[in-house]
Amino acid sequence: MLEPLAHIGRDPGTGGYLRDAWSPADLELREWFAGEAARRGLALREDRNGNLWAWWGDPSPARPGVVTGSHLDSVRQGGAYDGPLGVVSAFAALDVLRERGVEPSAPVGVACFTDEEGARFGVPCVGSRLLTGVLAPERALGLTDDEGDTLADVLRKAGRDPDALGRDDETLRAVGVFVELHVEQGRGLVAEGRPVGVAGAIWPHGRWRFDFRGRADHAGTTRLADRDDPMLPFARLVLAAREEAERLGVVATVGKVRVSPGNANAIPGLVSAWLDARGPEERAVRELVAALAGAAAVQEESWTPEVRFDAALRDRLARVAGGQDRGEPAPILPTGAGHDAGILAAAGVPSAMLFVRNPTGVSHSPQEHAERADCEAGVVALADVLEDLCR
Ligand SMILES: [Zn+2]
Secondary structure: OOHHHOOOOOOOOOOEOOOOOHHHHHHHHHHHHHHHHHOOEEEEEEEEOOEEEEOOOOOOOEEOOOEEEEEOOOOOOOOOOOOOHHHHHHHHHHHHHHOOOOOOOEEEEEEOOOOOOOOOOOOOOHHHHHHOOOOOHHHHHHEEEOOOOOOOHHHHHHHOHHHHHHOHHHHHHHHEEEEEEEEOOOOOOOOOOOEEEEEEEEEEEEEEEEEEEEOOOOOHHHHHHHHOOHHHHHHHHHHHHHHHHHHOOOOOEEEEEEEEEEOOOOOOEEEEEEEEEEEOOOHHHHHHHHHHHOOOOEEEEEEOEEEEEOHHHHHHHHHHHHHOOOOOOEEEEEEEOOHHHHHHHOOOOEEEEEEEOOOOOOOOOOOOOOOOOOHHHHHHHHHHHHHHHOO
C-alpha cells in the first residue's frame, strides 16, 4: 500500500519527499486517501480545518468512534514512513478487522491530519491544533509561506473556505479514542529487540525564530572594523545552543536559516534562524532559550507542553500490542517528537501511540526506513488494539 505513494512529491535528485501542506503533492495524497476510503465503502468527511476522516459506521456524541490514523504531509526532504505508515496501517488494520469478521460495537475511523509537520508555515500540527482550538484561526490564516502566500490564500487556491477554520467540537466529539501508529524516530525498539512499542510521553518542545540584524555591505571594500555582520552572532547562537543543550540535558537544533540578501559577495543585513528545542522537562528547555536570547530578537513560533498519554490506555495498548510478540507487554518509550495524538491527548481525547521499529533510528530524512515484517507486525498490533477498543 505504500508503493502507490512512493512517487508522490519525491525529489528525484535526493530521493527525499517534498509534501508541503496543500501543495500539489499533498492534494494528490488526499485524493489517494479518498480513493482508499471509497474502495472500502467508508464515508469520507473533510472537517472545517481540512482534516480527513473515513468512517466505518456513523459516529455520534452518544456513540463516538475508535479512530486511528496519522498524516500524509512531510518535512522537506523527508522520508517515506513518517506519517504515511500510520495512515496506510490504519486502512490495513481495518481490512484485518473485516477479514477477522469483527463487528465493531463502535464506529471505526481512519484520520489524516492536515499539515502535521509545519514544513510550509512553520507551525506543526496545524490541523489538529485548529480542531482542538489551541491554534486561533486568525493566527493560522495569517501564517505565511516562503513565497509570501498566507494560509488563507493557499486554502482559497485549494478550493477551501478559510472562514470555516476553527475549533470543531462536532468533529472532536466523534472521536472516543485515538491511536496513532508511527515509525519510531529513534532506536529504542532496536535496543529492546522488539518490532512494536507504545508511547509513554511526548517531551515538551518548541520553535523559536531568532532575527539578527546588521548592515548589508560590500564583502570586498568594507573594512572589518566597519562591519556590522549579523552572521557572527548567528554563528555564536549555533555553538551556544549545542553547549547549553549539553549543560541542561535537552536537545537543541538550528536546522533552518535565512540570510538576506544571500549573496556570496555581500555582508548580510539580516540573518533569521530557527531554533528547535526539546527535553524531558519544560524548565530546562525554557532555560536554554533564555540563555540564548541575548543578541537577537526572539519570537516563539510554537510551544507544546509535555504530553502524558492516558496511563490506563497506554498500559492496555502495551498489553494487547505485545501479545503477538513473546506474550510480554510492548515496551513503553518516551519521544522527543510531537504528534497529532499528543495534541488530541492534551485536549482531553484519550489517545495513545504505537511505534514501529526503525533500524537506524533516522527520521525526517530520505534514509528513514522500517522493515516490511515490522510494518506488518505494526498492522497486526494496531488491528488487535482496535478490536480490543471497539469491543
Ligand atoms: Zn509524523
